[in-house]
Amino acid sequence: MLIDLEPVIFSALRNDSELISLLGRDKEGKVKVYPLAAPDISNPKITFFELTNLDNRYAGDQAVSSSIHFQIDVWHNSNTSKISSAANRVMESLGFVRSGTNSLYEENVKVYHKILRYKKTQLGVD
Structure with missing residues (x-):
């Protein structure tokens, strides 16, 4: 059974008032939260993807x-x-548990990069 939670996470992150305030909006007026990759290199921003x-x-x-x-x-x-x-906070509100973090500095683009990993067991629905 394949359960797709990407739309749920995307909506929750993009509609959170604190994240809207902290991230701002891109040139298209969208809150800077992107699945997989961002359309430009402007910061701050969040990208996310499913690991497993x-x-x-x-x-x-x-x-x-x-x-x-x-x-x-x-x-x-x-x-x-x-x-x-x-x-x-948003991920925990969706029932995810943080399973790991890592802090990096991406020297090639001079940007701080925080990695947050989460896990959840999701029951299927018919």
Whole structure:
């Protein structure tokens, strides 16, 4: 069973008032949250993607839930802390549990990069 949570996460991140305030909007007027990749290099911004989506519980020979992992990437020219905290709050409100973090400095583009990883077991719906 493949459960697609990308639209739910995208909507939750893009519609969060704190993230709207912290990220601002791009030249098209959209809050700077993007699945997979951003259309430009302006910062701050969030990108996100699904890492894994695996069946993990069965009833008979049918999957009834999936273990789903997502990665949220926060990009900023100076400090990722406030945006990371707000993104974490949003993901936890969706029932995700943080499974790891990593802080990087991307020397080639001179940007701070915070990686947030999350997991959730999601029951399927018929």
